[in-house]
Structure formats: structure tokens, C-alpha cells
Amino acid sequence: MTWKTLASRTVYENRWIRVHEDDVEGPDGPGVYGVVELRHPAVFVVALDDEDRVCLVTLDRYATGSASIEVPAGGTDGEDPLAAAQRELLEETGFEAAEWELLGGMHALNGVANAPEHVFLARGLTPVADASSTQREEGIDSVQWMPFPDAVGLIRGGSLTDGESIAALALAGIRLGRFR
Structure with missing residues (x-):
């Protein structure tokens, strides 16, 4: 160095x-x-259902002054990253996952920040709760499910611009054999 x-x-x-x-x-x-x-550290969850659909949330981001389409995510607040990812998925979507896989780690804005992040793939999803109250607390406007290729299309079209969500979807795409 x-x-x-x-x-x-x-x-x-x-x-x-x-x-x-x-x-x-x-x-x-x-x-x-x-x-x-x-x-x-932060956690990011690419939740994939049995129909190959990805869960995306839309929320208002103060820092950018605009709505942002993202994968479920949040901070660990001292928790084990997997436990935090499980909590965030439940709070933001009302789903639990039977299968969890750590896809990798990344660093956000590493030119100006020390911001470690963990990315997980969640499958075997089951609805367990009405998450509307926690979604409101987190500023989530909507939860949507779309085919994986359509989520990638949102990136291509400029609608999904959150860098960490783009990277999380790329890691998932690599793991799933969608990108070579």
C-alpha cells in the first residue's frame, strides 16, 4: 500500500x-x-421465488431526493450478517426463506468510504407476516416481484440505479449462471 x-x-x-x-x-x-x-456492515438480499422472480422494494431516499428501486437490504447493527439478512427480508417483505447462500462481499464507494457489505441469495420463500407496518417505518412504498431478466432490464433501462442492488443482482446472476 x-x-x-x-x-x-x-x-x-x-x-x-x-x-x-x-x-x-x-x-x-x-x-x-x-x-x-x-x-x-450492511446486508443485501436477492430473494428469488419458485417462479424465478426477484423481490424488489421501492422507497424514498433522502440523500438522492428520489424514489429508489432496490433489493431488500439494511444494516447489521452488530448482528451476524445472516441473521440481519433474514430480519431485513422479513421486515421489508413479510417473507422468510428456507435456503440462504452467501454470494460474497463488497465495499460501497471504496474511494471515500469504508462500507463492508454482504450479499445473500434467499430461496424457498414463504409469506409469514403482514409487513406493511414495518415497511412504512422503513419508508418502503411498494414491494414487487418480477422475473430475473426483467429486473436486469430495469438496470439496462435506467430505472434501477442503486449501485449496491445492481452489484447484488450481478452476484446472483453469476451464481445462477445468467451472466458469463
């Missing part, structure tokens, strides 16, 4: 993130680098 941290100070923190500013020695010499650090 060509970077060396000379000093670090926290400039902001809350229960979800910490922002620190580092004095660094980098490839181009000395400088200051700001880093957003997630306090807990």
Missing part, C-alpha cells in the same frame, strides 16, 4: 456512521483524506 496515515481525527459520528479526516502521505505527497465509515 502506498498510503500512510500520519494522524486521524473524528469530525462527525452518529449511531450509523463515523466520518474521520486523516493526514496522509499518498502517492502524490502529503494531503488530507476524508473517510465515511459504516459503524456496522
Whole structure:
């Protein structure tokens, strides 16, 4: 690694993130680098039903000021990633899954953030609860099921723009043999 941290100070923190500013020695010499650090890793769930349909949720995102189509996701808040993925799927969709597979990990915005993420494939889905109250709490406007190729079409058409959801669907597509 060509970077060396000379000093670090926290400039902001809350229960979800910490922002620190580092004095660094980098490839181009000395400088200051700001880093957003997630306090807990995130989880993303590609839920696939018996008809090969993917579950997508639509919610309003404050940071972008627009509605966003995404796979179910959330923070671990100190939990085991699989337990968090199971909780998020239930809270956001009202479904449980009999089969869980870790597809891999990724890092969001790794040029400015330390944000580890885990991606799971969930199958063998069963409806277990009316999730409408938790969906409202999370700002979810709708839950929809669509064929996997149609979900990829939303990416191609520019309707699904959430980077982590795109990456999660890509990992699922690779695992399922849809992408080569």
C-alpha cells in the first residue's frame, strides 16, 4: 500500500456512521483524506421465488431526493450478517426463506468510504407476516416481484440505479449462471 496515515481525527459520528479526516502521505505527497465509515456492515438480499422472480422494494431516499428501486437490504447493527439478512427480508417483505447462500462481499464507494457489505441469495420463500407496518417505518412504498431478466432490464433501462442492488443482482446472476 502506498498510503500512510500520519494522524486521524473524528469530525462527525452518529449511531450509523463515523466520518474521520486523516493526514496522509499518498502517492502524490502529503494531503488530507476524508473517510465515511459504516459503524456496522450492511446486508443485501436477492430473494428469488419458485417462479424465478426477484423481490424488489421501492422507497424514498433522502440523500438522492428520489424514489429508489432496490433489493431488500439494511444494516447489521452488530448482528451476524445472516441473521440481519433474514430480519431485513422479513421486515421489508413479510417473507422468510428456507435456503440462504452467501454470494460474497463488497465495499460501497471504496474511494471515500469504508462500507463492508454482504450479499445473500434467499430461496424457498414463504409469506409469514403482514409487513406493511414495518415497511412504512422503513419508508418502503411498494414491494414487487418480477422475473430475473426483467429486473436486469430495469438496470439496462435506467430505472434501477442503486449501485449496491445492481452489484447484488450481478452476484446472483453469476451464481445462477445468467451472466458469463
